[in-house]
Amino acid sequence: MKRVLVTGGAGYIGSHTIVELLNNGYAVTSIDNFSNSTSKTFDRIFKLTGKKVKNYNIDLSNHKKLESIFKDQEFDAIIHFAAFKAVGESVHEPLKYYDNNLGSLLGALKIAYNCNAQSIIYSSSATVYDQNEKTPFTEKSNLNPLSPYGMTKKIGEDILFDYFKNNSNLKILSLRYFNPAGAHPSILLGENPKGIPNNLIPIITKSLKEKKSFAVFGNTYKTPDKTCIRDYIHVVDVARAHISALKYLEKKEIRIYDVFNIGTGYGTSVLEIIKAFEKNNSVKLNYSIKGKRQGDVPILLANVKKAKKILSFKIKYTIDDIVKTAWEWEKKNLS
Ligand code: UFG
Numbered sequence: 470m471k472r473v474l475v476t477g478g479a480g481y482i483g484s485h486t487i488v489e490l491l492n493n494g495y496a497v498t499s500i501d502n503f504s505n506s507t508s509k510t511f512d513r514i515f516k517l518t519g520k521k522v523k524n525y526n527i528d529l530s531n532h533k534k535l536e537s538i539f540k541d542q543e544f545d546a547i548i549h550f551a552a553f554k555a556v557g558e559s560v561h562e563p564l565k566y567y568d569n570n571l572g573s574l575l576g577a578l579k580i581a582y583n584c585n586a587q588s589i590i591y592s593s594s595a596t597v598y599d600q601n602e603k604t605p606f607t608e609k610s611n612l613n614p615l616s617p618y619g620m621t622k623k624i625g626e627d628i629l630f631d632y633f634k635n636n637s638n639l640k641i642l643s644l645r646y647f648n649p650a651g652a653h654p655s656i657l658l659g660e661n662p663k664g665i666p667n668n669l670i671p672i673i674t675k676s677l678k679e680k681k682s683f684a685v686f687g688n689t690y691k692t693p694d695k696t697c698i699r700d701y702i703h704v705v706d707v708a709r710a711h712i713s714a715l716k717y718l719e720k721k722e723i724r725i726y727d728v729f730n731i732g733t734g735y736g737t738s739v740l741e742i743i744k745a746f747e748k749n750n751s752v753k754l755n756y757s758i759k760g761k762r763q764g765d766v767p768i769l770l771a772n773v774k775k776a777k778k779i780l781s782f783k784i785k786y787t788i789d790d791i792v793k794t795a796w797e798w799e800k801k802n803l804s
Pocket of ligand 1: 554556594595596597646647648667668669670672683684685686687697698699739762765769
């Protein structure tokens, strides 16, 4: 059985990925200090899979402690999710982001080195691209992250590439996620942002639950309905992409560093999300059109040909699944 260490295992994408890993026969260990998640997630993973996951509640930036804990362990692969991810917050607290996101990546790499993990999968983001590049973005599109959060993701990719160049047997993939959304179909796992959510779909579910209004940022964009278009991908599909990535690395005889877009290739506008949400959940949303949000571009889509061809990755879930599971999860109110 292949042994995989997941960092940020109780987080949104981490927890969904652990379920897919366990269901595909991997043995999973996790590191999560619950800075933006809850330990109850592991009980729900057990409920879903019948399998227990050992979690180490430590900060990945605490490299000394990692050394003693993982002294005698071995892993085949590390999937590194643990990071702060609020774009807006990163602009106001850049050092917090550089400190945490880079410190935790270095911690994960030290574990990889000490525990002989030859495969590393890194959680990157579409936010690394130059947003003014022609969309859909391919993996060769120019990079130019605007926020400190985006910079930490890009620097993370650079660190991995430098590390790769000096290592004779490493296999590393950076996965650039577009807009992950939705919850597990069992409604046992989902996104649980502490404080005010940052992204459209959790903002919609939270405002509906609290009977409040939310803002549509701008309706004068050059798109068919004049609102922004994004590439929303169901979180279980994002999780499944990691299984495709691992299986690809397992087959690969030689060392490799590569980058993949993880999206659907389909665009959905803000108004289309609202319509799909209302139709699928039989609700009426309360929103008003407000001014454009600084930094938003009209259309942001993934070119997903590379992941399809090389990782054999195909999506399973639709926008309808995203909005249905997101609302079911919010109503269930698991914390
Ligand atoms: N939007 C609203 N109202 C809101 C929030 C968002 O109209 O209250 C709109 C935005 O203007 C945008 C769309 O909904 O057009 C999606 O916005 P999100 O904030 O959910 O997502 P972004 O596309 O801005 O950014 C997200 C992640 C980034 C990631 C990026 C990659 O937050 O980390 O996707 O495409 F890098």
